[in-house]
Amino acid sequence: MTAHDLPLRPLEELAPLIKTRQLSPVDLMQATLARIDRFDGDIQSFVCLASNAMDQARTAEDEITAGRYRGPLHGIPIAVKDNYLTADMPTEVGTAAPKSFPLRDAAAVERLRSAGAIVFGKTRMHEFAWGNVTPPTRNPWQQDCVPGGSSGGSGAAVAARFCSVALGSDTGGSIRIPASLCGVVGLKPTFGRISRDGVVPHSWSLDHAGPLSLTVADSTIVLQALSGADAADPGTAAVPVPDFSAGLNKSIRGMRVGVIRNHFFGRNQTDVDSAIDAALAFYAADGATVLDLEMPLLEYGLAAIFAIELSSSTAYHARNLATGAVNSFTPDVRLLVEMGRLVTGPDYLKAEQLRSVLMQDLARLFLDVDVIIGPTSPLTAWPIGEWTVEIGNETESVLAASWRLTYPWNLAGLPAASIPCGFDRHGLPIGLQIAAGPYNEIAVIRAAHAYERAHAWKERMPVL
Amino acid sequence: MTNSRETHWLRDIVGLDVDVERQSAVIGAYRDILVELNKLRALDLTDVHPAVIFSPIPSSPYHEAVVPIATPTPAPPGEAR
Numbered sequence: 001m002t003a004h005d006l007p008l009r010p011l012e013e014l015a016p017l018i019k020t021r022q023l024s025p026v027d028l029m030q031a032t033l034a035r036i037d038r039f040d041g042d043i044q045s046f047v048c049l050a051s052n053a054m055d056q057a058r059t060a061e062d063e064i065t066a067g068r069y070r071g072p073l074h075g076i077p078i079a080v081k082d083n084y085l086t087a088d089m090p091t092e093v094g095t096a097a098p099k100s101f102p103l104r105d106a107a108a109v110e111r112l113r114s115a116g117a118i119v120f121g122k123t124r125m126h127e128f129a130w131g132n133v134t135p136p137t138r139n140p141w142q143q144d145c146v147p148g149g150s151s152g153g154s155g156a157a158v159a160a161r162f163c164s165v166a167l168g169s170d171t172g173g174s175i176r177i178p179a180s181l182c183g184v185v186g187l188k189p190t191f192g193r194i195s196r197d198g199v200v201p202h203s204w205s206l207d208h209a210g211p212l213s214l215t216v217a218d219s220t221i222v223l224q225a226l227s228g229a230d231a232a233d234p235g236t237a238a239v240p241v242p243d244f245s246a247g248l249n250k251s252i253r254g255m256r257v258g259v260i261r262n263h264f265f266g267r268n269q270t271d272v273d274s275a276i277d278a279a280l281a282f283y284a285a286d287g288a289t290v291l292d293l294e295m296p297l298l299e300y301g302l303a304a305i306f307a308i309e310l311s312s313s314t315a316y317h318a319r320n321l322a323t324g325a326v327n328s329f330t331p332d333v334r335l336l337v338e339m340g341r342l343v344t345g346p347d348y349l350k351a352e353q354l355r356s357v358l359m360q361d362l363a364r365l366f367l368d369v370d371v372i373i374g375p376t377s378p379l380t381a382w383p384i385g386e387w388t389v390e391i392g393n394e395t396e397s398v399l400a401a402s403w404r405l406t407y408p409w410n411l412a413g414l415p416a417a418s419i420p421c422g423f424d425r426h427g428l429p430i431g432l433q434i435a436a437g438p439y440n441e442i443a444v445i446r447a448a449h450a451y452e453r454a455h456a457w458k459e460r461m462p463v464l
Numbered sequence: 465m466t467n468s469r470e471t472h473w474l475r476d477i478v479g480l481d482v483d484v485e486r487q488s489a490v491i492g493a494y495r496d497i498l499v500e501l502n503k504l505r506a507l508d509l510t511d512v513h514p515a516v517i518f519s520p521i522p523s524s525p526y527h528e529a530v531v532p533i534a535t536p537t538p539a540p541p542g543e544a545r
Binding site: 306319322338339343352353356359 | 479480482486489490491493494500501503504507509512513514515516533
């Protein structure tokens with residue numbers, strides 16, 4: 001492996017080399033910054049690089065040389081979405097509107113630093129996490145296409161091999177949609193698994209923190225480092241943190257795979273459906289039992305997430321509405337923040353009632369299956385500037401379509417990952433979504449890793 | 465376009481203090497969401513407890529930055545400003 005190749009490899013390959021001192025964190029950081037300098041002028045995935053990145057790398061190297069190796073994140077460059085507060089970089093949240101966020105580390109950033117990671121940059125996001133386009137970031141696979149969002153910078157940065165891991169946040173699909181559109185892994189854990197302290201809120205009961213990465217093992221390592229209760233985030237749960245690596249390198253023989261046939265199918269691009277069918281055939285051939293399921297209440301899910309997300313976001317932005325700062329938001333985000341005023345209290349609580357029923361229904365389904373699998377997004381990355389898409393005979397808003405298959409798992413707060421499962425006829429990545437019951441990330445990891453090991457999608461990389 | 469009754473309703477009851485043209489844009493965009501919300505409103509969930517858990521124990525320390533947002537005093541309902 002030459003210095004030039006270093007950033008191209010996943011964390012799971014880099015960590016053992018750093019541990020055994022075959023790879024210097026300083027060389028890795030240098031190669032990372034050189035690659036970003038060379039290619040991010042086009043991709044535009046970063047909004048800020050830490051001025052102390054090389055100092056952090058030298059500190060990591062000194063510690064490891066002195067025999068104080070902290071674990072698999074030690075000396076690994078990791079980027080974070082620009083809604084995670086950082087002590088050494090400003091937080092802009094994708095907006096040009098006036099704001100003043102404190103210079104301090106979010107809980108997840110603190111944990112990364114404690115594990116020895118080099119938090120070296122902030123990735124671009126759709127303004128206030130309210131959208132799935134992330135302008136002006138480009139999709140590394142086809143630079144005239146969007147990377148998805150709202151963690152679009154994180155998805156593009158990992159896909160472009162600027163880093164093996166970047167943190168994102170997911171309120172209705174904002175980790176999994178860019179992961180799907182950019183051909184990388186994205187893991188939204190169970191609500192309550194990772195602290196959101198210091199992550200600028202979007203919708204308190206829907207927001208999740210989590211990683212985007214090159215491989216399933218990479219996300220597993222980061223999940224391990226970030227998990228655990230935190231008094232500063234009342235949403236975190238005091239539940240035991242298992243060894244998530246128990247899900248890696250396991251057979252899926254005997255695993256029960258559910259497929260919700262309504263809602264998740266019937267309105268997808270044909271190439272997406274074909275890729276998912278092939279993935280389901282893999283699970284069946286490899287010894288899993290595949291079971292078709294129905295969940296009629298998903299018909300009401302869009303209303304529920306709109307009611308909760310709009311009203312929560314508007315409550316958060318009360319000050320920005322009152323001071324007129326909202327007038328400086330981009331038109332699409334300003335409209336959403338203003339619209340939240342129209343959601344009534346009964347609508348909001350009815351949405352929370354629906355959530356209760358959805359969670360109960362899913363709990364019943366998860367008695368019969370270990371994971372539920374389907375597409376992450378009904379469509380692949382769409383051209384920048386395009387706002388509608390033809391799926392079958394229907395014309396649909398790309399914004400409405402792109403989160404249709406991800407938001408159910410935010411409403412239910414259940415763990416869900418997107419992993420690459422092929423490419424469409426235009427060479428754009430397709431994502432496979434795997435979800436499981438509450439706090440059962442190990443089942444997601446087991447099913448995801450088994451699929452990843454049996455396919456070579458992760459070895460493909462975009463030509464920049 | 466919104467009329468003056470809608471203007472008062474949005475400003476005084478809903479608290480959306482924007483100009484008339486802006487109100488039309490917000491209401492127009494909201495109509496699509498209302499279609500979905502109307503489906504939810506028609507669903508009988510009477511006996512379902514919402515997914516909201518209340519606890520009388522503070523979950524986080526009192527935040528000293530909790531201060532009133534400085535906003536103009538709203539005009540009484542029906543009174544134009």
